[in-house]
Amino acid sequence: xxxxxxxxxxxxxxxVAVCMINLSGQDDxxxxxxxxxxxxxxxNPQLTDLHYxxxxxxxxxxxxxxxxxxxxxxxxxxxxxxxxxRRAK
Numbered sequence: 001x002x003x004x005x006x007x008x009x010x011x012x013x014x015x016v017a018v019c020m021i022n023l024s025g026q027d028d029x030x031x032x033x034x035x036x037x038x039x040x041x042x043x044n045p046q047l048t049d050l051h052y053x054x055x056x057x058x059x060x061x062x063x064x065x066x067x068x069x070x071x072x073x074x075x076x077x078x079x080x081x082x083x084x085x086r087r088a089k
Contacts, residue, residue, distance in 0.1 A: 006080050007076040007079045008073065008076035008077040008079075008080045009076070010076070011072040011073065011076035012069060012072050012073045014072070015036075015068050015071075015072040016069065018032055018036050018068065019033070019065045019068060019069065022061075023061070023065075030064070033068060037071055037072070038071075039071040040067055040068060040071075043067070047064070050063075
């Protein structure tokens with residue numbers, strides 16, 4: 001499979017773009033960040049409790065970015081693996 005057709009490449013790139021939009025301040029309520037990551041929506045109650053116990057806001061934002069990025073990286077790699085497995089049959 002060619003590199004440009006791999007979801008394992010494009011989904012993390014789009015995730016970084018969403019994180020950059022959030023970091024620039026255009027998504028100040030984290031709506032785009034949470035609505036583009038099902039894992040962040042699922043972990044919202046735990047993340048809210050973590051946010052209230054943390055003193056450093058920037059560290060909390062980077063935790064959100066890490067969860068968002070690695071979710072889409074894992075999803076893209078899993079989907080590419082499933083496509084390659086199906087084509088091999």
